[in-house]
Amino acid sequence: xxxxxxxxxxxxxxxxxxxxxxxxxxxxxxxxxxxxxxxxxxxxxxxxxxxxxxxxxxxxxxxxxxxxxxxxxxxxxxxxxxxxxxxxxxxxxxxxxxxxxxxxxxxxxxxxxxxxxxxxxxxxxxxxxxxxxxxxxxxxxxxxxxxxxxxxxxxxxxxxxxxxxxxxxxxxxxxxxxxxxxxxxxxxxxxxxxxxxxxxxxxxxxxxxxxxxx
Amino acid sequence: xxxxxxxxxxxxxxxxxxxxxxxxxxxxxxxxxxxxxxxxxxxxxxxxxxxxxxxxxxxxxxxxxxxxxxxxxxxxxxxxxxxxxxxxxxxxxxxxxxxxx
Numbered sequence: 001x002x003x004x005x006x007x008x009x010x011x012x013x014x015x016x017x018x019x020x021x022x023x024x025x026x027x028x029x030x031x032x033x034x035x036x037x038x039x040x041x042x043x044x045x046x047x048x049x050x051x052x053x054x055x056x057x058x059x060x061x062x063x064x065x066x067x068x069x070x071x072x073x074x075x076x077x078x079x080x081x082x083x084x085x086x087x088x089x090x091x092x093x094x095x096x097x098x099x100x101x102x103x104x105x106x107x108x109x110x111x112x113x114x115x116x117x118x119x120x121x122x123x124x125x126x127x128x129x130x131x132x133x134x135x136x137x138x139x140x141x142x143x144x145x146x147x148x149x150x151x152x153x154x155x156x157x158x159x160x161x162x163x164x165x166x167x168x169x170x171x172x173x174x175x176x177x178x179x180x181x182x183x184x185x186x187x188x189x190x191x192x193x194x195x196x197x198x199x200x201x202x203x204x205x206x207x208x209x210x211x212x213x214x
Numbered sequence: 215x216x217x218x219x220x221x222x223x224x225x226x227x228x229x230x231x232x233x234x235x236x237x238x239x240x241x242x243x244x245x246x247x248x249x250x251x252x253x254x255x256x257x258x259x260x261x262x263x264x265x266x267x268x269x270x271x272x273x274x275x276x277x278x279x280x281x282x283x284x285x286x287x288x289x290x291x292x293x294x295x296x297x298x299x300x301x302x303x304x305x306x307x308x309x310x311x312x313x314x315x
Contacts, residue, residue, distance in 0.1 A: 016309070019309075020305075023305055023308075027296065027301055027304070028295070028296055032293045035294065036293060041294070045300065048304060049304050049308055049311075053311055053312065056308065056312050100245075101242060102273075102277070108241075108274070108277050109272070109276045109277075110276075110280065111276060111279070111280055112280050112283045112284065112287075114283060114287075119283070119286040119287050119289070119290040120290050123287065123290055129291070132287055133291075147288065151285055151289060152288050152289065172250065172255075175249055176246075176248070176249035176250075179249055179281060179284055180281070182284050182288070183281050183283075183284040186280075186284060186287070
């Protein structure tokens with residue numbers, strides 16, 4: 001006889017039902033987070049699967065004394081640290097404040113060429129969006145995780161501390177360095193001429209278009 | 215300062231005088247606190263001191279503007295949505311994995 005005992009099957013049904021609710025309500029949030037951490041679709045999908053798999057297994061242990069999203073962010077962050085060891089990413093190094101101290105007036109005055117546009121409008125520009133993604137992906141992972149959670153996901157510094165097992169002071173210190181890094185990458189790249197809202201076409205496409213008219 | 219910019223050059227004696235009075239050490243001290251400043255985490259006194267400095271120091275003013283812009287670009291950065299097909303496929307894979315293991 002292979003039939004399950006009744007209490008076992010009802011427990012399974014219950015946890016499957018709990019899992020479905022958890023998945024339905026949080027998969028979009030976790031996918032967005034994973035995509036921001038991994039920077040690409042396939043790795044993000046892997047991370048989401050790993051996260052919910054671990055959440056499924058730990059469902060009984062979750063007592064609701066933390067917010068569900070905090071709990072899931074914690075599982076995802078740990079899974080990401082494990083997974084990323086196997087992948088090539090930005091080198092795992094410390095960012096010192098000293099490396100961001102400008103040595104000249106020119107460095108102090110580096111600007112992000114968004115030309116008075118709102119951030120939403122500026123981000124319509126593919127070149128700027130790519131520069132931002134590249135800068136974030138160049139961050140060593142422990143800085144990237146803090147920046148993504150705090151500045152992209154909008155999680156409080158205290159909660160980021162809970163998720164990453166850090167005190168608030170360490171969170172803020174990493175956040176500051178991560179922001180300085182991204183700021184420098186965005187401005188130092190120069191991004192060529194100032195970006196405007198109309199300028200959505202990458203240079204290469206514009207060039208080949210003008211060749212085509214000859 | 216960009217060479218050949220006459221209007222700026224005319225103001226330069228005043229700004230040089232200001233720079234000498236506040237000194238570069240203050241710029242660096244303020245630079246270390248700029249994230250806390252833009253996140254509004256500093257006490258009123260320190261905020262006021264930083265605001266006063268920013269008013270007098272174009273370098274730090276530009277720096278803080280670009281740092282604020284960086285944060286708001288991060289906040290508004292879009293991510294592609296998860297397709298319904300992928301959402302369903304991932305759910306299936308997860309449930310299958312929990313049964314196999």
